[in-house]
Amino acid sequence: MGSWPFRVLVYGFLLMLAIYVLFPFAWMLSTAAKTESEALAIPPTWIPKEPTLDSVIGIWVRKNFALYFFNSTVISLATAILSVFFGSLAGYGFSRFQLPGKRVLIGFFLATQMLPGVLLVGPYFKVLTATGLYDTRTGLVIAFLTICLPFATWTMKGFIDGVPLEMDEAALVDGCDRLGVFFRIILPVLGPGMVASVLFAFLLAWGDLLWALCLTTSEEMMTVTLGIARTVGEFRIIWPMLMAGSLLGGLPAILLYLFLQRFLVTGLTAGALKE
Amino acid sequence: MATARAKSVRTGYLFVLPALLLLLAVLGFPALFSLTLSFRPESGGGFSLEHYRLLLEDTLFHQAFWNTGLLVGLSVAAHLGVGLAVALALNLPLRGQPALRLVALLPWVVPDVVTGIIWKWLYNPLNGALNDILLRLGLLAAPLDWLGGRYLPLISVILANVWRGFPFVMIILLAGLQAIPRERYEAASIDGANALQRFRYITLPGLRKMLIVSLALDTVWEVRRFGLIQAMTQGGPGSLTEVLSTLVYKQYFAFFRFEYASAMAVVMAGVLLLVSLPYIRMISREE
Numbered sequence: 001m002g003s004w005p006f007r008v009l010v011y012g013f014l015l016m017l018a019i020y021v022l023f024p025f026a027w028m029l030s031t032a033a034k035t036e037s038e039a040l041a042i043p044p045t046w047i048p049k050e051p052t053l054d055s056v057i058g059i060w061v062r063k064n065f066a067l068y069f070f071n072s073t074v075i076s077l078a079t080a081i082l083s084v085f086f087g088s089l090a091g092y093g094f095s096r097f098q099l100p101g102k103r104v105l106i107g108f109f110l111a112t113q114m115l116p117g118v119l120l121v122g123p124y125f126k127v128l129t130a131t132g133l134y135d136t137r138t139g140l141v142i143a144f145l146t147i148c149l150p151f152a153t154w155t156m157k158g159f160i161d162g163v164p165l166e167m168d169e170a171a172l173v174d175g176c177d178r179l180g181v182f183f184r185i186i187l188p189v190l191g192p193g194m195v196a197s198v199l200f201a202f203l204l205a206w207g208d209l210l211w212a213l214c215l216t217t218s219e220e221m222m223t224v225t226l227g228i229a230r231t232v233g234e235f236r237i238i239w240p241m242l243m244a245g246s247l248l249g250g251l252p253a254i255l256l257y258l259f260l261q262r263f264l265v266t267g268l269t270a271g272a273l274k275e
Numbered sequence: 276m277a278t279a280r281a282k283s284v285r286t287g288y289l290f291v292l293p294a295l296l297l298l299l300a301v302l303g304f305p306a307l308f309s310l311t312l313s314f315r316p317e318s319g320g321g322f323s324l325e326h327y328r329l330l331l332e333d334t335l336f337h338q339a340f341w342n343t344g345l346l347v348g349l350s351v352a353a354h355l356g357v358g359l360a361v362a363l364a365l366n367l368p369l370r371g372q373p374a375l376r377l378v379a380l381l382p383w384v385v386p387d388v389v390t391g392i393i394w395k396w397l398y399n400p401l402n403g404a405l406n407d408i409l410l411r412l413g414l415l416a417a418p419l420d421w422l423g424g425r426y427l428p429l430i431s432v433i434l435a436n437v438w439r440g441f442p443f444v445m446i447i448l449l450a451g452l453q454a455i456p457r458e459r460y461e462a463a464s465i466d467g468a469n470a471l472q473r474f475r476y477i478t479l480p481g482l483r484k485m486l487i488v489s490l491a492l493d494t495v496w497e498v499r500r501f502g503l504i505q506a507m508t509q510g511g512p513g514s515l516t517e518v519l520s521t522l523v524y525k526q527y528f529a530f531f532r533f534e535y536a537s538a539m540a541v542v543m544a545g546v547l548l549l550v551s552l553p554y555i556r557m558i559s560r561e562e
Contacts, residue, residue, distance in 0.1 A: 010364050014375055017361055021378055024393045024438065027404045031396065043407050090294035097287025105291065107559040112302050113492075114551045116499045118523040119540040122312065122533050123305035146302045153294055178286045207386035209502035210520070214528060225388045229506050232392055239396055246392050250385035257384040261377055265446055 028250075031243040032056060039239045055240035056247070063227055064219065065248055072206055072224040073252075075137050079144040080152075080201035084194055087152030088160075092182050094153070095160040096168060112150045120146060121214040128215060135216045140223075143211045148201040155200065155267050159193030160186065196267025199260050203253055224249045306544070313538035326538035336539060338514055339522040343543075346433055346518055347497040353437040354493055355486075358444030363478075365445075366452040376449070383442035391506030394435035398422055422508060428515045432504060439503065440496075444489045451485030452478070491554035498547055519543045 031039055033051040059065060093099070094106060124143055125134065133139035163186060171181045187194075212226040222230075228245045231237075257264060316323045330336050365376055382390065397405045398421035409415040421431040455477065463473050501520040504510065510517035510525070519539065526536035 010367060010369070013360070014364055014369070017364075018375060018378060020438070021382060021442075023404070024390075024397060025381065027397060028393050040402055042401055043410075044402050044404060046404075086294040086297055090291045093287045093290030097283060097290070099284060099287045099291070103559045105295070107555050108295075109298070110555045110558055111548060111551075112298055114495050114547045114555075115302065115306055115544050116520060116540065116547060117501070118499075118520050118527075118536075119309050119544045120302065120305045121524070122527050122537055122540070123308035125527070126533075127305070127308075142301055145297065146305075149294060149298055149301075178290075182290070203384065207388070207502070209386070209388045209505060210524065213505075214524070225386045225502065228392065229388050229502070232395070232506055233509075239399075239402070242392060243396065246389045250389045253384045253386065254381065257380070258377070261380075265380075265450070 028243045028246055031240055032247050034240050036238055036240055055238075055244040059231075059241045059244045060248065063231065063245065064222075065224070065227065065245075067220070068222050068224045068227040069248075069252075071137060071221060075140050075144070075223065076202045076205035078137075078141045079148050079205040080198045082141070083145060083148035083152035083201045084156065084197045087149055087154075087197065088156045088187065088190070088194070089182070090153045091156030091158075091160050092186060094157045096165070109150050109153055112146070113154075115146075117147070117210050121210065124211075125214055135218055135221050137221065139215050140211060140221075143215060144205045144208065147208075148204055151204070152197045152201055155197045156190070156193060159190055159196075163189055192263055192266065195260060196263040199256060199264050200267050202256070206253055224252075309537045310541055312534050313541045315534050317532070317534050326535050327542075329535065330538055330542065335514055335517065335522065339510075339517045339519050342429060342516065343498060343518040343520075345429060346436065346500070347494060349433050350436045350440055350497050351490065351493050353433075354441045354444045355490065357437065357441040358489070359448055361441070361445045362448040362452055365449055380442045380446055382439050383446075386502060387439060387500065388502040388506045390435060390439045391503040394431075394438070395422070395507045398431055423512060425515070428508060428512060432507060432516050435507065436497070436500065436503060440493065443496075444493055447485050447489040448482060451482045455481035487554060487557065491551055495547060495551055498543070 030046060030048060032055055033048045033053070034045075035050065035052060035054070038045060038049060090109075094102065099105070120143070124139075128134040128136075128139045128142075133142070167185055167189070168181050171185045172178075176184065207225060208223075209225045209229055212223045213229070216222065216226070228242075228249045231242055231245055313326055314322050314324070316325055361379060365372055365379070369375075397403050400406060400418045400420045400423075403421075405421065406415065406418045410418065420427070422428050459477050459481075460473055463477055468476065499520060500518070501524070504516060504518055504521055505524075508516045510521040514522075520543075523536050523539045523543065526532050526539060530536075
């Protein structure tokens with residue numbers, strides 16, 4: 001690969017990239033392990049002198065993080081599963097059938113991705129309050145479908161496009177009906193695509209702040225991101241605690257990504273890659 | 276045969292229908308609700324363009340509009356620049372490349388609220404790491420107040436946003452690069468094309484679709500960006516980093532001006548749809 005000056009240049013660039021990407025995380029970890037007085041030292045220390053887990057334990061206990069984790073997990077998982085289920089059905093319809101008006105329908109699904117959340121939060125606030133779903137996990141799941149369902153439809157369509165038509169035809173000849181083809185033939189081979197779409201929808205829901213801020217109010221319904229955001233707004237910011245909270249809020253996403261990285265990358269590109 | 280075809284069309288619609296109805300209910304209905312709300316006078320009843328007229332005079336709205344434009348324009352441009360450079364580098368046969376690819380996507384995975392908070396702490400004028408590094412390297416003479424002053428706050432928000440957002444563009448472009456057949460490059464080399472010419476005549480055309488897709492999705496996401504700014508500055512100091520999403524949120528839930536907030540959100544959605552129309556047309560044409 002090229003001459004040695006070129007190689008040095010590329011490796012130098014990638015080294016700087018790694019530092020650029022990782023340094024903020026390292027700074028978060030370092031601060032989370034400091035005492036408050038050390039975090040306020042001038043100039044700052046880079047490596048904690050007396051590393052301590054006090055902040056991590058402190059924020060977990062003081063802020064009821066176990067509950068926040070439960071809420072975020074239930075909400076994100078329910079959103080992801082519902083989106084991918086309905087998204088797969090629609091994706092199959094788009095992938096396999098010559099539907100009149102298909103272009104308009106696909107345009108509609110794409111256009112829904114373009115609507116900003118703030119266009120919807122006001123009506124949601126009113127409607128959920130009127131139906132008793134304000135400040136409930138169900139309300140948030142319904143709201144997150146607006147972001148996750150169009151994406152899931154699109155990525156699942158991409159994955160289904162990649163499954164040979166002959167598989168459907170063989171099953172149809174064998175006397176399977178369409179729903180049977182979908183559930184018994186197509187879904188089983190879509191494993192990786194489903195994991196990718198579920199993961200993607202999960203991360204979208206997990207990372208949200210806007211909807212949780214607008215549609216919940218009680219401590220019992222607090223999500224992880226909202227809990228962290230509330231902590232920044234407090235009168236006196238204790239930085240090691242806040243960094244410990246950021247660590248806790250980011251860790252599930254990071255771990256999921258590290259374990260399922262292969263799937264996520266294929267999921268991101270499934271809708272776009274095929275020519 | 277004709278009936279079989281009609282039946283197959285019906286089956287196809289039945290597959291699409293649940294998701295379509297669900298989307299109309301959870302998204303179509305609230306969007307229309309917002310639209311009608313934006314034409315309703317605050318005193319209730321009737322139809323009025325009053326809110327839209329007020330928007331024309333509202334300097335706060337103008338500032339948020341231009342701030343959004345700057346944030347989106349500069350962030351997306353930087354995401355494309357950095358993302359393309361990194362994708363090209365990671366597409367080379369290098370040692371440690373899978374590990375780097377893994378690491379490079381991390382900023383995009385964590386919630387943007389977390390990004391906002393980490394960077395707020397990095398930017399801290401006295402105890403933050405950024406000033407410390409720049410002072411030690413001699414690039415700064417005195418600590419800089421990254422989130423203070425007239426112009427710096429928005430720039431600082433954008434810089435944090437570049438860190439967060441470039442990995443998405445990078446990963447899409449990298450997938451595009453890997454899909455370009457290697458033979459094309461070999462053939463071009465044999466024909467005597469240099470690196471720049473190969474980039475211009477093979478890489479760029481090969482990436483065309485991925486560039487459009489990542490550009491469109493990134494733009495939409497950055498216009499919607501909320502958590503990062505809310506966690507980092509809440510639109511402040513003053514309204515220097517106010518963007519449309521934070522301003523609409525405030526109009527709703529701090530000032531309780533639902534009708535006015537709806538008008539703002541409708542303008543925002545209109546601009547977004549207009550900007551993404553070429554993308555929507557391109558994708559739905561292909562089907």
